[in-house]
Amino acid sequence: MQQDELLGSFLLRVVVRKHRPCYALQNLKTGEVKQFETSADAFAYVERSSEQLSGQKPNEK
Secondary structure (H helix, E strand, C coil), X not given: CCCCCCCCCEEEEEEXXXXXXXXXXXXXXXXXXXXXXXXXXXXXXXXXXXXXXXCCCCCCC
């Protein structure tokens, strides 16, 4: 059975600020928080982060 490797853990917070959604990602390992205007930007950041941690190049599977 193959073991999974944890690359990172993030907490996603979605709030409304000035009548617009705001997406905040908190890295649970470092505590760092990044703010994004769209969910697509937030998830792209998670994808880039996981690729960097795994040593993969973008779109390499």
